[in-house]
Amino acid sequence: MLPSITPPRFAHSEGYTTVAFGHTGQFVCTGGSDSLVRIFHAPKGERDQEAITLEHHTDNVLSLAVSKNKILSGDEEGVILSFDVSSRDPLSIEPSGSVLRSALSARDLSISSSERQVAVAADDEVVRIVSLLDMSLLHSLQGHRAPVTSVSFSPDSVFLASVGCDGSLRVWDMRDDPACVHIDNKITYVCEPGNSMAQTKARWSPDGRLLAVPCNDNGIRLIERNTWEVLASLAGVHTKQVTCLAWSGNGRYVASVALDNKAVVWDVQARKAIDWNPTGNMLAFTDNTGAMYIWDDVVAIDQGHAAPYNKIAMESSSLAGSLKTQARISEPDSKLMSDLFGDAAAVDEMIEEAEMEEDAEILEQGEDTNDMLDDFVVDDDGAGYAEPKAQPWAVLADQQTRSFQPGATPWINSRRYLAFNMVGSVAAVAQDSSYNTIELEFYDKSLRRDFHFSDTYKFSMAALSENGCLFATTSRELANDQSLRELAGSDDEVSVLSYRAFASWSTNTDWLFKLPENEHPRCIAASSHGVAAITSQGMLRCFTLGGAQRHIESLPDRTVTCVANKDMLLIILESAGSIRTASGEKRMEYEYILMTIDGQTRLAAGACPVTPRGEIVWAGFSEEGHPATCDSKGNVRLLHKYWDASDAAWVPVLDTRALAAANGKKEAYWPVAISAKQFMVVTCPQPRKIPATSETHPGRIGHQHSAAADRHADWAARSTAV
Incomplete structure (x- = not known):
């Protein structure tokens, strides 16, 4: 059967989009710059059904993660939401709570195999591991020197791979106390923080033995688990940076998309040329116009190519042996193997046993596994989500x-x-x-x-x-x-x-x-x-x-x-x-x-002082000598009467986000300096939040002020003269 691509379904407004198949391939989940998450039916006979629309975010949806029973979505405001999935007919998606709220955009998410943890990549150098049982922060993995753009749990959740926008790859052993076991500082592209379009994603194969990483030669490198050696490079087709990857259900094929606007399917053992349906021969992808496509019959099975979804019995050394001069398969440090090696049934049985044991331990300890998962409330006054149940504070x-x-x-x-x-x-x-x-x-x-x-x-x-x-x-x-x-x-x-x-x-x-x-x-x-x-x-x-x-x-x-x-x-x-x-x-x-x-x-x-849920991102002195700060929410403050310790007070002088909204612009202001009547900034069109070093020069410095800022500036000028 010849490959075919469905007509576009315009799921979102123009801008960055993200896509993921459901665990069984029953649906396709998309997120976009219109703050919507939409669920489309994937089977051919059901695609005309109306999509399920989830209108719970208030900012651009940047990341999705789908597991057997959950959908997690993260947005540019740093809000990560959880939805429960019922695969029974008809398909049912229900909101189940907020997982995390932070001041940093959620760039990538990865759910552990037990559905009890999620790894979060945000606009800083820390990978956060959050519990999906009580929403507590379990671990903060520190070591990256630039904002993290990609996280991916191995199928057994023993390892976690993370990629930074400085081109570095780190692999973490998540057993007991998490520790970094592999670092490659130059494997992938250097990209601009905040630019979702150019950020790269690394992904594990279904059997957990190979890690696919976009590399800086417009190709993909396959890295072997445990030895962390490069077994193969898939290159020669893309002419620009590869950004996203997806494995077929049995690990036979890898799909990739790049900035050259090509979608390529690779035969891992040979070569052929975005997210895979786990149980079918179809591929879903979205573009920056907001359109979603389904590519049917991607692999030409009738021409002798192996199916991308069958459970194929193979000798454990066949894949790796074809990628290396001498077959050298290291002993796995976990029990997980995939159907690529002919033992998927045993794997499923082991995972079920492990989950039953963990459930028993939780019940013995008296934990409420539903805690914090029933507090999802939509705020209909336009101000965002209602706050979840009050949480205990900890230092x-x-x-x-x-x-x-x-x-x-x-x-x-x-x-x-x-x-x-x-x-x-x-x-x-x-x-x-x-x-x-x-x-x-x-x-x-x-x-x-x-x-x-x-x-x-x-x-x-x-x-x-x-x-x-x-x-x-x-x-x-x-x-x-x-x-x-x-x-x-x-x-x-x-x-x-x-x-x-x-x-x-x-x-x-x-x-x-x-x-x-x-x-x-x-x-x-x-x-x-x-x-x-x-x-x-x-x-x-x-x-x-x-x-x-x-x-x-x-x-x-x-x-x-x-x-x-x-x-x-x-x-x-x-x-x-x-x-x-x-x-x-x-x-x-x-x-x-x-x-x-x-x-x-x-x-x-x-x-x-700092705006609630904000962090200080800039400090300086005004031209008149007043100490000044700017926080991550865009609020600028000056220290009034700094010369008198008893009367010194921080006074708000400008809200840059309100200024941008009033002007009808989607842009961020990177602080440079402040004077009596002007806040000097570099204007960065969203989603960028910092200047590109190849573009910024003195002429690009902007002068942003408002009537309120003028009033405060007049006060600052007068107080300076005192």
């Missing part, structure tokens, strides 16, 4: 504070910003394993000329001021640089601070400071009066512009960021009162310290 004691540098971005196509403010920008360009290039660009060309230099230190952060630039590097950067180990005089990992002055007539103004062993910078700041660094040991170190350390003190190891202006240093810390609910929802609280940059005088200190 965040097991998660390390995430520090950041204002004006810094992740790596995007071998480039990243280390600093970006109204003085100029500092960009790092990766060259090879031995050095990077640092490019400094100034906005006022009449004062300074742009320049660049070779960076053998491979600096990981920078703080730019009118007089010079402070650079720093961490041990993770130095660990792979033998020349720097020799500089340190031993094989110990040593971090450095390096200051470069801009005044060409100055002498002895460039200096380098080596930090003690096992002490590494977390954030740095520079101004015309001095520089400062806060380290992993909780040390605040203050230096003169000439490199003399004039002050050192201990701070709580909860520093989020720091920034300097003239003789002032602003430090933002995560409060010891930051808490979360059992559902994993964070309620972040912050503190601030305002002091002189020589460390001798405390000017003010206290609570640093």
Whole structure:
């Protein structure tokens, strides 16, 4: 029978879409930029039936995960919802609760084989494992250096694969205490955080022995479980980056789609050319116009090709043996094999036994397996979901504070910003394993000329001021640089601070400071009066512009960021009162310290407010000298009367999300600087939330303000003059 593709069904409005087949192939589930989740009947005779529409999200749906009894969907607001599936005729989909609410977009989801856990990839470097029984946060897997874009449980849930937008792959052993067992930092594409269209997904084969990963040569690599060696590469058809993968039900074929607008089906043993129906010879895919297609009879079975869905009895070495010169199949560390190896019945029996044992343990412990799964309430006033049942709050004691540098971005196509403010920008360009290039660009060309230099230190952060630039590097950067180990005089990992002055007539103004062993910078700041660094040991170190350390003190190891202006240093810390609910929802609280940059005088200190469910993402000083912050909800605040510790107060001056909505624009504002009447930003069209280093230049800086902002700006100008 010849392959055929159904006419498009316009399931969603134009934009990013995601698709997944039901566990039995009975339905196709789609999500789109119109905040809808839609369920289509897959069998040929039932496709004309009306789709089931789930209207419970309030933002773009970015991810779907489907198991035997559940559908999970995640959106750009970070809300993950659960739906119960009844496969009996007629098909029934019912909302069953909210799994997680966070300030970070849910880019990918993966449900464990027992349906008791879900792995979540969001717009940060942490993979979160959430319980589907009580919605508690079970584990936070830390190690990625860039936002995670893909997560995938192996079929037995022993391993979890995750991919970062910096092109790295990590594999985690999820037994007992999760641990990373394999890292490949350069296997796949580097993509821009927040750009769903270009993010890559890695997927396990149905038998759990192979992991398919889009690689940076427009192909796919098949990685063997346990040895983590590349057994085969599927390449030569796609001409651009592969983004999504799906295995056939028996693991014989892999389907892929890429930015070249091609859908390719690969014979794993040979080669032929998005999501598979697990029990049929059909493929479903969606495009960015919002249309959904079903590709029937993908594999030409009548021409002798193996069916993609039959349970084929094969010798266990046949597949891997054809991919390697010598068949070398490692002993599996779990009991899971797939029907590809002829033992699916035994597998199903083992899984059922394991689930029965786990259910028995839960009942013995008196746990309520339905807890939190019956609280799904739709809020019909347009404000979003009604809050679930009140959850007990618990102190965040097991998660390390995430520090950041204002004006810094992740790596995007071998480039990243280390600093970006109204003085100029500092960009790092990766060259090879031995050095990077640092490019400094100034906005006022009449004062300074742009320049660049070779960076053998491979600096990981920078703080730019009118007089010079402070650079720093961490041990993770130095660990792979033998020349720097020799500089340190031993094989110990040593971090450095390096200051470069801009005044060409100055002498002895460039200096380098080596930090003690096992002490590494977390954030740095520079101004015309001095520089400062806060380290992993909780040390605040203050230096003169000439490199003399004039002050050192201990701070709580909860520093989020720091920034300097003239003789002032602003430090933002995560409060010891930051808490979360059992559902994993964070309620972040912050503190601030305002002091002189020589460390001798405390000017003010206290609570640093943030919008509920928000996090501080930028800190700086206004042109008039007021400390300022911006949170992940787009709210900008200035510290009023900072010179009087008893009267200092944070005043809201601008809501950038409301401004964008009022202007009818879907765009994000990346903070750069603030003045009395203007908030200087880089405008990023959604879904991007940070500037692309290849596009951003001083001319792209926007000026966003409103009538309310003008009123606050007038106040700021007057208060500054006092």
